[in-house]
Structure formats: structure tokens, C-alpha cells
Amino acid sequence: MKIKALGASGSEMPGYNLPAFLIDDELLLDAGTIGLSLSYNRQLRIKDILVTHSHLDHIKGIPFLLDNIITKNKTHSVRIISGTDVINDLKKDVFNDRIWPDFTKIPDRKNPALKFRSIRPSRSMAINGYRVYCERVNHLVPAYGYIIKGPDKKTLVYTGDTGPTSLLWQKMAHFNVRCLIIEVSFPNSMTELAIKTGHLTAALLKEEIEKFANMPARIYITHTKPQYMKQIRKEINALGIKNIEILRDNRLITV
Numbered sequence: 001m002k003i004k005a006l007g008a009s010g011s012e013m014p015g016y017n018l019p020a021f022l023i024d025d026e027l028l029l030d031a032g033t034i035g036l037s038l039s040y041n042r043q044l045r046i047k048d049i050l051v052t053h054s055h056l057d058h059i060k061g062i063p064f065l066l067d068n069i070i071t072k073n074k075t076h077s078v079r080i081i082s083g084t085d086v087i088n089d090l091k092k093d094v095f096n097d098r099i100w101p102d103f104t105k106i107p108d109r110k111n112p113a114l115k116f117r118s119i120r121p122s123r124s125m126a127i128n129g130y131r132v133y134c135e136r137v138n139h140l141v142p143a144y145g146y147i148i149k150g151p152d153k154k155t156l157v158y159t160g161d162t163g164p165t166s167l168l169w170q171k172m173a174h175f176n177v178r179c180l181i182i183e184v185s186f187p188n189s190m191t192e193l194a195i196k197t198g199h200l201t202a203a204l205l206k207e208e209i210e211k212f213a214n215m216p217a218r219i220y221i222t223h224t225k226p227q228y229m230k231q232i233r234k235e236i237n238a239l240g241i242k243n244i245e246i247l248r249d250n251r252l253i254t255v
């Protein structure tokens with residue numbers, strides 16, 4: 001699997017895009033950034049979008065991707081995959097013909113630009129050669145972490161936004177994980193805010209890692225607040241964990 005970080009930041013500012021990870025061109029993991037990072041043709045190659053939760057910083061690219069699809073290519077469609085609760089919120093609060101058009105009936109109901117499919121923690125799903133598992137994580141709204149096994153059987157795990165959690169780690173224990181992308185949003189001095197808002201600090205990350213049955217081969221940090229990047233980098237380095245890296249936009253990872 002080749003994973004490109006289209007964005008890996010917890011806030012948007014020049015040089016810091018919101019979370020989105022493109023897997024082998026066709027599968028997108030969260031969608032905070034699409035049009036700012038991919039050419040028009042590459043946008044149209046995206047078939048499926050796994051969404052961790054409904055927060056704007058993880059879905060912001062989708063409305064504009066749909067607009068781009070409709071503008072030129074009326075035959076392409078994308079599928080949003082997430083938990084039923086997340087999908088219901090997106091239907092009700094985003095693609096509702098008020099905030100943005102309901103693209104499940106554009107150009108027409110038979111051939112819409114947007115489709116939804118729900119995934120449940122109890123069942124894995126096959127997506128174009130990938131096997132995807134999900135598990136609930138700990139955030140302010142319903143949120144899911146994903147385990148993705150590629151056609152080459154290599155496994156990637158992505159937490160999305162989460163505070164201290166456990167179910168995802170229990171599921172992860174059944175896999176030989178090559179790459180874990182996990183969030184660290186705040187510096188240790190903001191632990192109280194991190195806990196309150198369902199996020200991690202470097203110190204909280206260490207506690208999560210202590211729950212792992214097996215250590216992933218590599219750990220990549222995402223969702224870092226750029227305002228605190230220096231401090232967070234220092235605190236991550238101080239953990240002394242091998243093969244850990246803070247992701248930056250456009251980083252290409254081969255799993």
C-alpha cells in the first residue's frame with residue numbers, strides 16, 4: 001500500500017492541511033483535504049472515502065469534490081463509508097439541500113455522484129481488494145478507527161480523532177500491523193483539554209502504547225496542532241519510541 005498524507009494537521013493554515021490519507025489513488029481515509037492537494041484527474045480517481053467521524057476538519061473536502069465531479073464528469077461517483085450514526089449526521093446536517101446539495105440525487109437518483117454505505121464493528125467489509133474493519137474510538141461524537149488490510153495483506157491502522165481508548169487496540173491485537181497512524185493533537189500542558197475534547201497528548205500516547213499487545217512496525221503521528229508543533233515534537237521525541245514520526249503534508253508512506 002502507498003499512503004499519501006494529503007493533510008495531517010489538527011488545524012488549517014498555509015502549509016498545514018486537514019486530515020486526509022490517500023491509499024493507492026482510489027481509497028481515501030478521512031477527507032479534510034482533497035481539492036487543495038489533488039489534481040482534477042486524481043480527484044476523479046477516488047472511489048471510496050472512509051470517514052472516521054462527522055467533524056468538519058475530516059469531511060471538508062467532500063462537498064467540493066462532489067461539485068468538481070458534477071461540473072465535468074457526470075458518470076463518476078464516490079461512496080462515503082462510515083458508521084450509520086456518522087452517515088445519518090452527514091445526510092441530515094451537510095448534504096441536506098441547505099448547507100450543500102443532496103448529491104445522492106444529482107445528476108439523478110439512479111446515477112448519483114454520492115452514495116453511502118455503512119460499516120459495523122461486528123463485520124468487516126471488502127472494498128476493491130481491501131478488507132476493512134472498524135471499531136469505536138473515544139471522541140465527542142460517534143467516531144471510528146479503521147484497520148485496513150491491503151491486497152498485499154499488509155495492514156494499516158488509523159485512529160482518526162480519539163482520546164484514550166481500548167476497543168481498537170483489542171481488535172488491532174489480531175493483526176501484524178505495519179503502520180499505525182494515530183493522533184496527538186495537544187502538548188502535555190493541555191492534557192485537561194485533550195481529555196475533555198477526546199484527543200491525545202504525547203504523554204497520553206505513551207499510555208495508549210502500553211495497552212498494545214504487539215507494537216506496530218511504524219507509528220505516524222497526525223492531527224497535531226501546528227501552533228504547538230515544536231512542543232509536541234519535543235515531547236514525542238522524549239518518549240524514546242523507535243520508528244515514530246510526526247506526519248507532514250505530502251509525506252508518502254509505503255506500507
Ligand SMILES: [Zn+2]
Pocket residue numbers: 053055139161
Ligand atoms: Zn473530531
Ligand SMILES: [Zn+2]
Pocket residue numbers: 010055057058161223
Ligand atoms: Zn479532527
